[in-house]
Amino acid sequence: MHEYPAVEQIVKIALRTAGEHHAKRVIAVNIAIGELTGFAEESLQFYFDIMKKETTLTDTVLNIRYITPQLKCSKCGHIFERAGRSFDCPECGGKSAPTTHGTEFFIENIEIETEE
Numbered sequence: 001m002h003e004y005p006a007v008e009q010i011v012k013i014a015l016r017t018a019g020e021h022h023a024k025r026v027i028a029v030n031i032a033i034g035e036l037t038g039f040a041e042e043s044l045q046f047y048f049d050i051m052k053k054e055t056t057l058t059d060t061v062l063n064i065r066y067i068t069p070q071l072k073c074s075k076c077g078h079i080f081e082r083a084g085r086s087f088d089c090p091e092c093g094g095k096s097a098p099t100t101h102g103t104e105f106f107i108e109n110i111e112i113e114t115e116e
């Protein structure tokens with residue numbers, strides 16, 4: 001359910017960008033999401049499909065790229081992608097802590113078609 005306001009923002013930004021560039025139509029909106037946000041792809045698509053029908057984004061595609069969380073070892077400083085639920089450093093076996101990698105939520109780019 002917390003995907004709803006996030007998708008609302010995406011739609012708002014896509015429409016504003018389309019307006020600024022006098023776009024004929026918006027082909028695709030490409031977003032990046034850290035896995036730690038807990039945003040489910042199917043929910044994002046679900047809300048996007050509902051909202052776009054009420055706008056000029058009726059045939060716009062939402063592309064989602066997930067970013068794997070990264071951990072940093074508190075012992076040796078090694079940065080690595082989380083494998084499963086383990087927080088152990090693959091280099092030295094030390095305990096690691098989460099970094100900001102994996103909490104992202106942003107629009108990478110918006111593909112638009114303009115009048116020639």
Ligand SMILES: [Zn+2]
Pocket residue numbers: 073074075076077078089090091092093094
């Ligand atoms: Zn380590």
